[in-house]
Amino acid sequence: MLYVKELYKSYEAGKNKYEVLKGIGFHVAQGEFVAVMGPSGSGKTTLLNCISCYIPFDKGNIKLGGVELAGMDEEELARVRNTKIGFVFQDFMLLDGLTIRENILVPRIVQGEVPGEAEKLADQLAAMFGIGHILNKYPAEISGGEKQRAAVARSLINNPLIILADEPTGNLDSKSSRAVIETFIHAKQKVNATIFMVTHDSFAASFCDRVILLKDGTIYRQLEKWEDRSVFQDQLLDAIKEMSET
Amino acid sequence: MGQVINMRQMEQKLQRADRKQSRLYLFCNFMALMIISAYSALMLSPTVQKVFPEGGDSRKQMYMIFVMTLLGCVVFTIYALGLFFRHKSRQLGVLMALGASRKRLAPGLYREVILLSGVSAILGTAAGFPFVWGIWHAFRLFLVDSSDMVLTFDFRCLFISLLFLLLVVGFAGLTAWRYLKKTNIMEVIREEHINEPVKELGRWCGPVGFLVLLTGAVLGYGAPLACDKWFSMFPPVWVSVFYAPVFVGLYMIMLHTVVHGWKSHRKNPYKNIISRSMMKFQGKQTVNNLLVVTLLIAGGCFAVFYLPTNGISAVLRYASLPYDYFYKYQADQDMPDRTEIEALGREYDLSLKDWNECDYVTVGMGGMAKIYEEDGLRYHIEYVPMQQEAMVLSEDAYQMITGQEVDVEPGTYWCLNDKAETSLYVNDSAKEITNMTTRKVLATEFAGFLHYDHLAETIPCCVLDNADYALISEGLTDDWRGRFVAFNVDGKDSYPFANAFFRLFVSSFDESCERPSYYDRVQKIRENEEGKEYWGDTDDMTTIRYEMADSFMFRNFWVYMPSFRILSQNDYLRNMAVMFMMFLFIFIVCMITALVVCYTRCQSIALNNRYIFDDLKKLGASPVFLDREVHSQCGNVFKVPSMVGTTAMFLLFSMILYANDGRMLKTEWMAMGVCLCIIAAIGGVIYAVYRSSVRAIKAQLQI
Numbered sequence: 004m005l006y007v008k009e010l011y012k013s014y015e016a017g018k019n020k021y022e023v024l025k026g027i028g029f030h031v032a033q034g035e036f037v038a039v040m041g042p043s044g045s046g047k048t049t050l051l052n053c054i055s056c057y058i059p060f061d062k063g064n065i066k067l068g069g070v071e072l073a074g075m076d077e078e079e080l081a082r083v084r085n086t087k088i089g090f091v092f093q094d095f096m097l098l099d100g101l102t103i104r105e106n107i108l109v110p111r112i113v114q115g116e117v118p119g120e121a122e123k124l125a126d127q128l129a130a131m132f133g134i135g136h137i138l139n140k141y142p143a144e145i146s147g148g149e150k151q152r153a154a155v156a157r158s159l160i161n162n163p164l165i166i167l168a169d170e171p172t173g174n175l176d177s178k179s180s181r182a183v184i185e186t187f188i189h190a191k192q193k194v195n196a197t198i199f200m201v202t203h204d205s206f207a208a209s210f211c212d213r214v215i216l217l218k219d220g221t222i223y224r225q226l227e228k229w230e231d232r233s234v235f236q237d238q239l240l241d242a243i244k245e246m247s248e249t
Numbered sequence: 250m251g252q253v254i255n256m257r258q259m260e261q262k263l264q265r266a267d268r269k270q271s272r273l274y275l276f277c278n279f280m281a282l283m284i285i286s287a288y289s290a291l292m293l294s295p296t297v298q299k300v301f302p303e304g305g306d307s308r309k310q311m312y313m314i315f316v317m318t319l320l321g322c323v324v325f326t327i328y329a330l331g332l333f334f335r336h337k338s339r340q341l342g343v344l345m346a347l348g349a350s351r352k353r354l355a356p357g358l359y360r361e362v363i364l365l366s367g368v369s370a371i372l373g374t375a376a377g378f379p380f381v382w383g384i385w386h387a388f389r390l391f392l393v394d395s396s397d398m399v400l401t402f403d404f405r406c407l408f409i410s411l412l413f414l415l416l417v418v419g420f421a422g423l424t425a426w427r428y429l430k431k432t433n434i435m436e437v438i439r440e441e442h443i444n445e446p447v448k449e450l451g452r453w454c455g456p457v458g459f460l461v462l463l464t465g466a467v468l469g470y471g472a473p474l475a476c477d478k479w480f481s482m483f484p485p486v487w488v489s490v491f492y493a494p495v496f497v498g499l500y501m502i503m504l505h506t507v508v509h510g511w512k513s514h515r516k517n518p519y520k521n522i523i524s525r526s527m528m529k530f531q532g533k534q535t536v537n538n539l540l541v542v543t544l545l546i547a548g549g550c551f552a553v554f555y556l557p558t559n560g561i562s563a564v565l566r567y568a569s570l571p572y573d574y575f576y577k578y579q580a581d582q583d584m585p586d587r588t589e590i591e592a593l594g595r596e597y598d599l600s601l602k603d604w605n606e607c608d609y610v611t612v613g614m615g616g617m618a619k620i621y622e623e624d625g626l627r628y629h630i631e632y633v634p635m636q637q638e639a640m641v642l643s644e645d646a647y648q649m650i651t652g653q654e655v656d657v658e659p660g661t662y663w664c665l666n667d668k669a670e671t672s673l674y675v676n677d678s679a680k681e682i683t684n685m686t687t688r689k690v691l692a693t694e695f696a697g698f699l700h701y702d703h704l705a706e707t708i709p710c711c712v713l714d715n716a717d718y719a720l721i722s723e724g725l726t727d728d729w730r731g732r733f734v735a736f737n738v739d740g741k742d743s744y745p746f747a748n749a750f751f752r753l754f755v756s757s758f759d760e761s762c763e764r765p766s767y768y769d770r771v772q773k774i775r776e777n778e779e780g781k782e783y784w785g786d787t788d789d790m791t792t793i794r795y796e797m798a799d800s801f802m803f804r805n806f807w808v809y810m811p812s813f814r815i816l817s818q819n820d821y822l823r824n825m826a827v828m829f830m831m832f833l834f835i836f837i838v839c840m841i842t843a844l845v846v847c848y849t850r851c852q853s854i855a856l857n858n859r860y861i862f863d864d865l866k867k868l869g870a871s872p873v874f875l876d877r878e879v880h881s882q883c884g885n886v887f888k889v890p891s892m893v894g895t896t897a898m899f900l901l902f903s904m905i906l907y908a909n910d911g912r913m914l915k916t917e918w919m920a921m922g923v924c925l926c927i928i929a930a931i932g933g934v935i936y937a938v939y940r941s942s943v944r945a946i947k948a949q950l951q952i
Contacts, residue, residue, distance in 0.1 A: 057346060057434040077432070078350050085348020096343045096438070100266025101259065109259070113349040117254045
């Protein structure tokens with residue numbers, strides 16, 4: 004589904020150049036729920052932004068659904084973002100002037116007219132994630148957890164190949180965080196969604212099938228979940244501790 | 250509201266939701282165009298153009314302040330547009346992130362910004378005319394009215410507004426294009442949080458800034474004088490470059506304000522740390538803003554200080570004149586005699602006293618003159634016989650009219666000056682005087698100055714020994730002879746009498762006297778004899794007409810304009826109305842522009858730093874603390890430019906008044922006192938707008 008090979012990305016600040024990603028490579032399979040963890044500055048969000056084509060990268064290859072992203076022009080990249088990727092931001096990024104139903108439908112609206120079936124799908128997704136009762140409300144009128152669930156529904160409206168989520172529980176309390184993670188699991192189980200999530204939260208990551216640990220722009224280690232969620236969370240915490248000591 | 254089903258509907262709905270942002274941009278754009286349209290309409294109106302002398306200082310000042318106002322309008326329009334896009338960028342970024350391509354977003358975005366910019370600009374341009382018409386007629390209604398003040402427009406002024414309109418629409422379109430062109434979507438989404446820190450200089454930059462500013466003011470003012478004195482050169486336009494350090498100094502002062510502030514934080518380094526750091530991190534914008542506001546306030550002060558500095562000296566001068574009525578006329582004119590004037594006086598229940606009259610002659614007087622080289626800039630000074638027209642009195646005539654005793658040595662002359670020795674019409678370099686009818690020449694020599702205000706008003710006036718006077722006036726025709734008449738009113742004077750007498754006086758002259766005081770008959774004869782055309786006979790000469798007896802030009806420049814105290818006092822404001830009202834208008838426009846810039850800046854602080862205030866609230870900052878930070882932040886935006894702008898202009902005016910003659914006259918001290926009162930009033934207005942800005946910000950930040 005997603006192949007990342009020898010990915011490099013650097014930022015320039017004045018005369019200084021900072022290498023953030025140093026030749027990262029990995030693969031995410033269809034229907035897999037993968038998390039990326041690592042300390043601040045390890046390159047997690049940069050990696051996610053490169054995959055989602057939000058920022059250009061220096062070198063390397065990203066293949067999504069068998070299509071190479073490097074070298075695409077702006078128009079093609081926009082189409083990829085719209086149809087192949089669903090993105091969930093840490094701070095939801097809902098449009099304040101639109102209702103929740105309209106927000107969920109935005110990726111369809113930017114394609115052109117919204118057919119009736121898309122509206123039905125929006126309603127179904129909302130019902131699936133427990134936000135059916137707030138579809139006609141505006142973002143300012145609902146809670147953070149509801150906003151994030153609406154954002155997840157929005158990311159699924161075009162039936163994308165992959166959902167990319169940047170710290171989706173970062174701004175939420177534990178109850179809302181759990182509800183959001185459950186929406187991901189639900190999406191994975193019901194529509195076989197592939198999810199790639201950046202997080203700091205070991206609890207959220209423990210729901211994933213696999214966790215990639217990043218350190219200083221390279222992959223430090225990858226952990227797969229074979230056992231119970233809580234055991235996997237302990238393994239994660241041990242690995243993170245080990246990473247911070249090396 | 251219906252369900253959104255396509256892009257166009259979504260854009261319209263989002264635009265409706267963004268009304269607040271659009272309103273600020275619309276307001277700023279509307280104000281900018283209204284101010285520019287109003288200023289250019291008035292500046293280029295025939296009403297103003299005919300009063301402000303072409304090439305004169307006042308016209309240059311009017312244009313200079315217009316350029317400054319234009320700059321201010323450009324700045325606040327750009328900032329308002331920047332604010333609009335800062336807010337819009339999040340929306341654009343989200344849509345891009347969700348797969349809207351540039352091509353898909355472009356039509357809606359261009360339509361929105363061009364519509365907003367275009368409509369507000371057109372409305373602003375149109376509103377400029379009623380705005381200027383309203384202010385002008387309010388002036389006429391409440392302050393002063395005159396025949397000069399009939400407002401007419403030259404609609405070519407619309408070209409300036411049109412250019413600015415195109416600039417605004419073009420810039421809006423360009424900014425939209427710039428946003429759409431961005432490849433880093435995260436940058437577009439996070440645009441609201443991007444800071445522009447300014448390059449810091451040490452704490453020395455503020456004090457050094459003041460020194461540089463002062464140096465610039467002295468250099469700028471001194472350079473034209475140096476050109477004249479040391480290089481015998483008419484100051485070319487580029488000499489203004491010497492004022493450049495003023496702007497550098499101002500920049501350094503504003504930079505110091507933004508980066509370090511003017512209060513010492515040694516005792517309490519954490520006081521106002523939030524507002525100081527906020528200013529620092531949006532330093533580039535803030536420094537530019539403060540600089541423009543300072544210039545606008547200084548420009549406004551420059552315009553408004555013109556009124557007291559000119560008005561007070563004139564009013565006091567009229568009060569101190571020795572005679573209530575003093576006039577002169579050419580001997581060949583059929584003027585009302587004493588009996589007729591006394592009869593007119595009786596019609597107004599007035600009796601006249603202290604009647605005095607004497608003869609004078611007009612001669613050609615030699616003198617040092619600037620002879621310009623071919624480049625029109627450089628000159629050399631040489632003595633020119635028959636250099637100018639001058640009036641000459643005998644010792645006896647002088648004593649009769651002034652009551653001052655004088656003993657003039659034969660072969661010498663005394664030149665008349667005013668009491669303050671500021672008259673422009675003195676000639677202290679003549680070696681001979683010429684009878685313009687017989688061309689008889691009398692050798693003479695400057696002996697000193699006599700002081701009598703009535704005789705130092707239009708062209709040079711001299712006193713000769715009685716025998717010399719008889720010699721030089723022998724054979725002169727009546728068109729070179731004249732008579733001074735002076736009298737007082739017994740008791741309280743009457744304006745209707747003065748007015749009626751003025752009308753009678755003007756109507757008694759024939760067309761040979763229909764000329765301005767700067768039309769020099771001697772110079773004309775000399776140049777014609779040299780085969781040259783005298784400039785006064787070309788189209789360059791501003792003409793004077795009897796039927797325009799109430800106009801600014803006539804009252805200020807007619808060669809036989811009488812000095813009637815009560816007429817001058819009552820009509821002073823009316824005679825100067827257009828000039829004064831134009832300067833008052835400039836002041837109003839500059840202040841409005843400056844206050845809009847400050848208000849917009851404060852709004853941008855609220856918008857750009859909303860998240861900081863939210864974070865502070867989350868960290869437990871009390872409303873009192875937040876209130877203090879908002880006050881401190883806005884205080885700097887308003888306080889420093891106001892103080893620097895007004896003080897700099899006050900000092901500049903003081904310097905100009907002092908440098909004119911190397912001293913400060915009583916009238917000048919009084920004028921500066923009035924200027925101080927004006928500064929206090931300006932301070933009051935600025936404070937009121939500051940309070941209102943703080944209230945608006947607090948409402949926005951929900952403090």
